[in-house]
Amino acid sequence: MxxxxxxxxxxxxxxxxxxxxxxxxxxxxxxxxxxxxxxxxxxxxxxxxxxxxxxxxxxxxxxxxxxxxxxxxxxxxxxxxxxxxxxxxxxxxxxxxxxxxxxxxxxxxxxxxxxxxxxxxxxxxxxxMSDPGAVAVLKFQFDVCMPLYSKAPEYFRETGFQTPLESNKGLFQYVEKTEESIWSLMSKKHEDMDGFYTHMAGRRANLPIWVDWFPVQERIIDGFEDKDGSGLLVDVAGGRGHDLERFRAKFPSARGRLIVEDLPQVLEGINSGSGIECQPIDLFEPQPVQGARAYYMKFVLHDWADRQSQQILQQLKVAMKKGYSKLLIEEVILADKDAEPIPSLGDWMMLAIHCGMERTQSHWEGLLTSTGFRVVRFWNPPSPGQQSIIEAEVA
Ligand SMILES: C[S@@+](CC[C@H](N)C(=O)[O-])C[C@H]1O[C@@H](n2cnc3c(N)ncnc32)[C@H](O)[C@@H]1O
CATH class of the missing domain: 1.10.10.10 (Winged helix-like DNA-binding domain superfamily/Winged helix DNA-binding domain)
Structure with a gap:
């Protein structure tokens, strides 16, 4: 005391x-x-x-x-x-x-x-805690993450306390004795996948929604070039399309295609008919939607180490139209000092599951610059400690 x-x-x-x-x-x-x-x-x-x-x-x-x-x-x-x-x-x-x-x-x-x-x-x-989303978050933490944490000291002793640089050679692979990622293992089990997306929805339950605070009209809709088949917004690795549904609900009359992209097995779980197109992708393969107004990525790059993140960004950059397309990354930005407990603990969760990480502002800037992007602005949410939006364009 x-x-x-x-x-x-x-x-x-x-x-x-x-x-x-x-x-x-x-x-x-x-x-x-x-x-x-x-x-x-x-x-x-x-x-x-x-x-x-x-x-x-x-x-x-x-x-x-x-x-x-x-x-x-x-x-x-x-x-x-x-x-x-x-x-x-x-x-x-x-x-x-x-x-x-x-x-x-x-x-x-x-x-x-x-x-x-x-x-x-x-x-x-x-x-x-009686809400299914909250239950899914807790189950994910306990059932998936706890076994990883219990083996983490052993894994880091064996690897000399180094940050894993390859996403397929991390703690998850060490504990599960596999070379596959959590995504590929999960996609083979539907109940795990349902649990994960309920978990993602649960994590989001009380967080501010980006379309409610980010100036969507001014930054995306106003400059949209409405030609036949133009893409307005592509949600890259957008899961089952929940963020685009929110976009559609908030801007029902916005013109242009809304496209959710993810692994094919994830998109199978989407109800069609909502006006949102599904495009199966692999983040590491060429981006199929060219020249869209905006490419939005939420909670995606924090799943990957820097080298894999650069590969993902590279594929997006090739598809983007310089001076027109925007990259919007919604992620937590770690404070350099006095970081809040939730983001700094979340950073460890990303490390354990994916060899991923939360990043500071200078880390994000370095990652984007090294891949040929220019940060236009870091947009901070109304509630501190929540995820920000990094607006970037091809340099
Ligand atoms: C943390 S989730 C984020 C999902 C969504 N953006 C959200 O905020 O709810 C990461 C997403 O990346 C997808 N993903 C993982 N590896 C991928 C790959 N190689 N290609 C395409 N999507 C991938 C997963 O299926 C998952 O939906």
Whole structure:
């Protein structure tokens, strides 16, 4: 713990930030208050407590994962009032004393309310965790990522603590004993793919949507050259087309083709008839849609190391019309200092699964410049800590 003077400072920082947030209801102020609150907790925690809590933190994820399996969150959310331990355990015929051990941890981390002794109620966290998107995110973290993390120290010791440079020779391949990527393994199992896209939708659930804050009309639609068969917007590796659907909903009268591209097996899951065309691609092969107004790529390049990212960008550059086509990359931009926990932990997730990475602004600029692009502008979202849009064009 720090001295009493430090505590006074931290407390007044927190009070100021919380007052500002109460007054303005602005996300910037909320995040400032959260940061101040975290610093205060760190100052109050002894190093022993801090280290122990970090060491046992996987158990928190484990208990949340088991709670999903035994329907704790959905049962509490659906109930009109508090629910007894006995009733909660009975849902999946679990042992009540086992269930209580799960609930004790959940109450401690604020995922349920302990209404009375062995009687529980839902809070905002419980309700959030009963949403299929939130469930998919947690399952992905636990079922797919945790086994990788547990082997990561061994893998990095063996590779001399180097950043993997080849996307097919990383931790995922080491643990799964394969040379294939997670994408090619996942595409062979439909339930995994459904889970992944529910996960992606879940991650997005509370994030600002780019079409709501990026000046789409001015930067894309206004300069569009409307000739026969012209492409307005190509969503490169766009999954099942959710971002283009949002674009279409927001700009229903925009002219020009909207095209979602991804691996052929991913596009099979799309309902046709929405006015969005599907174009199967391989990111490393020539880009089939030439001279479109904009090529949008969201959460794609963070899946790849720099060398593979350059190859992907190179294919796009060849298809783009200089002085007209725009490249819009929607990604997190890591702060050089004081990075928020979610992006810096997300960087490790990308490293573990794909040999990928989150990048700082200068890293993005270097990557794009080295591939023959010019950054026009880094557009920051209204809510700090969320992904930005990097607007670039052929240099
Ligand atoms: C993290 S997801 C992002 C999807 C979408 N842009 C979004 O934000 O929801 C990455 C996407 O890249 C696709 N992908 C991976 N390897 C690919 C390849 N070689 N060619 C084309 N798409 C690929 C995956 O199928 C997946 O849909």
């Amino acid at each position: 720090n001295g009493p003077g430090d505590l006074d400072n931290l407390l007044s920082q927190l009070c100021r930030a919380a007052e500002n947030f109460k007054r303005d209801h602005n996300d910037l102020e909320r995040l400032a208050a959260l940061k101040a609150a975290r610093k205060l907790v760190q100052a109050l925690e002894t190093p022993q407590e801090g280290a122990l809590l970090t060491g046992v933190s996987p158990i928190q994820v484990l208990c949340v994962r088991i709670a999903i399996d035994i329907d704790i969150f959905t049962t509490l959310t659906k109930s009109n009032g508090p629910v007894s331990l006995k009733e909660l355990a009975a849902v999946k015929n679990a042992d009540p004393s086992f269930t209580e051990r799960v609930l004790r941890v959940l109450a401690g981390i604020g995922y349920v309310i302990e209404h009375e002794v062995r009687v529980y109620a839902a809070n905002a966290m419980t309700r959030y």
